[in-house]
Amino acid sequence: MYAIFKREFKAYFYSPIAYVLIGLFILISSIFFLSNIYGGYADFNSNLSQMNFVLLFILPILTMRLLSEERKNGTEVLLVTSPVNVTGIVVGKYLAAVAVFLVMTALTSVYQFILFGFGNPAVAQLIGGYVAFILLGCCFIAVGLFASSLTESQIIAAVTGIISLLVMWLMGYISSFTTGFVSKVLSWFSILERYDDFNIGILNLGSIIYYISFIFVFLFLTIRVIEKRRWSKG
């Protein structure tokens, strides 16, 4: 699994894609940051919340080639005929994408120097905000990876990932104008509902478990999809 993680992570930086996406992320977050500062807000969490929507697009693009490319290039046979578990392959690739995401996130620490240098931001809230941001990103990556396992085409993987995330995103909004049971169900499934607690500095254990379970579900689904393909008897 470590071998796959290493290879995938290095491969990201051999092609332009990682640089482009990280660059884009920094560019957009800087724009939000500047507009917030000029508005007099030292609250970085709102910046992060704005970036969530951007992640919805960036992360499926990041993950689009993880599994679809192996099939397209013919390298899948190398992985399948080696004595490695499907689980190891999936988790290795997942972690590589997460690592790139963490690089992006780590770069936002630059802003903290500015904020702390000139203002007095609340540390607890900031930590809560980052934890939520990272967990959410990890969830998005899990969905993107799953989308990549479904097809040989990177574009379709990216689009499927983006649309799936949009649907999940919208569920939270829809629940706000529906009532009763439907509203409750939708808001339970919405990954954004649980975000708010983090923003005020509360690390809600239930929410953390929710996010982690979400990630496990999608990784599990990805593993199942791959295994089903391998064992299909025609």
Added chain:
Amino acid sequence: MIEVQNLTKTYGQITAVNNISFTIEKGEIVGFLGPNGAGKSTTMNIITGFIPSTEGTVKVDGYDIMENPKEVKKRIGYLPELPPLYMDMTVQDYLYFSSELKSVDKKKRKGQINEIMELVRITDVRKRLIKNLSKGYKQRVGLAQALIGNPEVLILDEPTVGLDPKQIIEIRRLIKALGKEHTIILSSHILPEVSAICERVIIINKGEIAAIDTPENLSKGFDNSSKFSIRIAGPKNSVLNLLKGVYGVKSVDVNERKEQDVNDYIVDSTTEVDVRRPIFYELAKYGYPILELKSLSMSLEDIFLQLTTEEKEVG
């Protein structure tokens, strides 16, 4: 070492492999021969665990590929028709990655990779990105990958395709040398290659086995006659009569040559009698020297064509 029993693979209505069975002993070099679409690659893909069979079993070293895939995969090095190369990696990194996938002992990795690179002659391109290599080099990197981990079994799908004649000879020599310590299955369209390297040949056609035997036995089996080409110096008609008179000779054809009174005679005889000695003695009696004697038994090409070409009755 490798036991394939009643192996069948269907894709919906299409039967790619139909109930084939064969056994390969440890240390054998066996060739898969067959036209395109015969089922060679499918069979190899099933043995290596890339695709599952629809019916039947495959056992490698006693382990069933469906029940114990990991054990089987540890023992096989596979070079598929399309080498599974990561274009964005260097040769060295790629081979290192392969050795990680195959769980080669960490300390042995570097040494083994260097050895293999030497063997396959890719040491001088080891720092190059794979996408920048020529087809021949790419093929050799693929072969190197199959050798990583020193697996007991090597399954090579058209290993010399894309190589120039010099490289082909090298690789054939390499495969023959590897055959001393490994069990090898080799598929090829190049018939002379298969008869040169392989101890046994499995001819597959339309998903079924058409023949399994050594190249020599296959030749013999199809011959009910022995053919020779003999270059003899002497007057044509006398020589012809002489040859026809030898016991066992069925027919004689003449190919004339430019030199005066020197001709090539194609002698067709039964296999029960070795006509070479009687011919020699007869010709010596009359003073007609033999300048060249060649055996023309049925080549593997002929056998292959005969086994895999259908001739349906017309009308």
